[in-house]
Structure formats: structure tokens, C-alpha cells
Amino acid sequence: xxxxxxxxxxxxxxxxxxxxxxxxxxxxxxxxxxxxxxxxxxxxxxxxxxxxxxxxxxxxxxxxxxxxxxxxxxxxxxxxxxxxxxxxxxxxxxxxxxxxxxxxxxxxxxxxxxxxxxxxxxxxxxxxxxxxxxxxxxxxxxxxxxxxxxxxxxxxxxxxxxxxxxxxxxxxxx
Amino acid sequence: xxxxxxxxxxxxxxxxxxxxxxxxxxxxxxxxxxxxxxxxxxxxxxxxxxxxxxxxxxxxxxxxxxxxxxxxxxxxxxxxxxxxxxxxxxxxxxxxxxxxx
Numbered sequence: 001x002x003x004x005x006x007x008x009x010x011x012x013x014x015x016x017x018x019x020x021x022x023x024x025x026x027x028x029x030x031x032x033x034x035x036x037x038x039x040x041x042x043x044x045x046x047x048x049x050x051x052x053x054x055x056x057x058x059x060x061x062x063x064x065x066x067x068x069x070x071x072x073x074x075x076x077x078x079x080x081x082x083x084x085x086x087x088x089x090x091x092x093x094x095x096x097x098x099x100x101x102x103x104x105x106x107x108x109x110x111x112x113x114x115x116x117x118x119x120x121x122x123x124x125x126x127x128x129x130x131x132x133x134x135x136x137x138x139x140x141x142x143x144x145x146x147x148x149x150x151x152x153x154x155x156x157x158x159x160x161x162x163x164x165x166x167x168x169x170x171x172x173x174x
Numbered sequence: 175x176x177x178x179x180x181x182x183x184x185x186x187x188x189x190x191x192x193x194x195x196x197x198x199x200x201x202x203x204x205x206x207x208x209x210x211x212x213x214x215x216x217x218x219x220x221x222x223x224x225x226x227x228x229x230x231x232x233x234x235x236x237x238x239x240x241x242x243x244x245x246x247x248x249x250x251x252x253x254x255x256x257x258x259x260x261x262x263x264x265x266x267x268x269x270x271x272x273x274x275x
Contacts (some may be wrong), residue, residue: 012183019187019210023194028202035206038187042213049180049224054237058216061241066209066248073252074202077259087199095196103189110181117177120226127223127230133238136231145235152242159246163253169260 007048015041028078032070039063051128180221187214201255201265205248212244 018038025031039062046055110117126132140146187210194207216237223233259265 008179012179015183016186016190019190022206022210023190023197023203028200028206031203031206035209038210039213042217045217046220049220051220051224051234051237054220054234054241057238057241061245062209062213066245069248069252070202070206073256076256077265078200078202087197091199092197095193098196099189099193102192103185106185106188107182110178110185114178117181117225120177123224123227123230128234132231133234136235148239152239156242156246159249163249166250167253167256 008045011041011045011048014038015045027080028074029071029080032067032074035070036063036067039067046128050125053128053130053133177221177225180225181218184214184217184221187211187217199267201258201267201270202252204267205251205255209244209248212240216240 015038018034018036018041021034022031022038025034039058043055043058043063046052046058136143137145137149191207191210191214194210195204198204198207219233219237219240223230223237227233255265258270262270264270
């Protein structure tokens with residue numbers, strides 16, 4: 001086993017452990033913290049794939065933004081997360097069955113096309129640099145992504161204003 | 175690190191998220207599972223951008239857009255949950271059943 005495989009195995013193990021912690025933890029707050037672990041593992045995976053800017057975005061948006069918001073929501077609604085809800089054994093069994101069959105299906109599809117997948121060459125290392133992505137995002141020419149980028153800003157603004165309006169205390173709550 | 179292994183890792187993470195979504199009753203726990211599944215889809219996007227894409231930069235961009243949409247979705251979903259908790263005092267998916275005929 002060479003060094004690269006060992007690194008990948010370590011990252012993958014960390015991500016899967018974080019994911020399992022997220023779905024199995026009784027306490028929701030612990031689940032959210034496990035998800036932080038998993039997302040950090042994903043950022044390291046992106047770094048090892050030379051998608052540097054994506055790794056940064058992963059840490060800043062998910063760990064720094066979304067999960068802080070999640071922790072706030074948990075503290076506001078469920079205390080320290082101790083008010084957990086048990087789910088019945090039958091539900092867990094059905095969920096495990098469905099998720100397991102999904103995994104088996106995808107595994108089969110991937111292993112069938114393993115030959116074609118192995119032929120793909122890695123892209124050059126600079127495919128996710130700040131400069132390259134910035135130029136593409138702000139270029140109005142064909143191949144540039146200026147319009148989707150501006151639409152995304154409008155979407156984020158609308159979502160955040162909408163979130164404030166939805167979560168605000170209204171007359172009928174009092 | 176091959177494309178095949180990356181796809182298997184993403185599928186495993188997605189299956190874990192699917193299990194959590196189906197087995198949990200706590201609405202925030204279900205949301206966290208959805209985030210896990212979105213993250214698995216993002217790993218797939220980056221994996222295909224890295225290996226054999228005709229436009230790797232486009233793949234990286236698509237993953238950035240997907241992260242932004244996920245953040246917007248999470249903001250609205252958590253606002254709905256906070257509002258729902260204020261009115262109903264519960265986040266149990268089984269107890270929120272006004273639309274159940």
C-alpha cells in the first residue's frame with residue numbers, strides 16, 4: 001500500500017466515522033459535531049484532490065456557516081440536545097435495509113464500469129485555483145459563469161431574507 | 175486514489191445519510207442527514223471534475239454552486255423548524271400531522 005492509498009484510507013475512514021456518528025448519535029448536538037468532523041474530512045479530501053478552493057469553501061460555508069447555524073437552532077429548540085426522540089426498531093431495520101440495498105446497487109454499477117473509470121486521467125493540478133475560478137465566475141463571455149453567479153447572489157439574499165421572515169415572532173405567537 | 179474508490183466512498187456516505195434520514199424522528203437530525211447526502215453528491219462532483227472531465231474548472235464551479243444552494247436551503251429549513259418549534263413545542267416528525275387526512 002503506497003502513501004497515497006494510506007492517506008485516502010485515513011480520510012475516508014474519518015469521513016465515514018463522522019457520518020455514522022451523525023446518524024447514530026442519540027443527542028442531536030453530538031450529531032451536529034460529528035457532522036463537523038465529517039465535513040473537515042471532506043475538506044481534506046478536496047485538498048488531496050487539488051481542489052483547493054473547494055476545500056476552503058467547504059470549511060468556510062459548511063463548518064463556519066451552516067453548522068454554526070444548526071448548533072444555534074438546536075440550542076434554541078432542543079436545549080443541549082438531550083431531548084432526543086427514540087425511533088422504533090422496525091423503522092431502523094427498514095431504513096438499514098433500504099440504505100443497504102442502495103449501496104449494493106451503486107457498488108454493482110461502479111464495479112461494472114470499473115474498466116472505463118480506470119482509464120480516466122487526472123486533470124492538471126490547477127483546476128480549482130482562486131484566480132482561475134474567479135476569472136470564470138466573473139467573465140461574461142461564453143464559458144464564463146457571470147449570469148449564474150449573479151443569480152446565486154439573488155438566491156442567497158432571497159433565502160436569508162425569507163429565513164428571517166419565517167423565523168420572526170408574529171402576532172399569533174403571543 | 176482512483177475514481178472508483180472515490181465513487182464508492184461517496185456512495186457509502188450517501189447510504190449513511192439515507193439511513194439517517196429514514197431512521198431519525200428528530201427533524202434537525204433528519205436535516206443533518208440530508209446535509210450528509212448533499213456532501214456525498216459534492217464529493218462525486220469533485221471526483222469527476224478531477225478525473226477525466228473535459229472542463230475540470232466547470233466541475234469545481236458546479237460544486238461551489240451546489241454548496242451555495244445547500245446553504246440557502248439549510249437557512250430556510252432551520253427558520254421553518256424554529257418557527258414550528260415555537261408554535262408546536264415539538265420537533266417530532268410523527269407529531270406534525272395536520273395534513274394527514
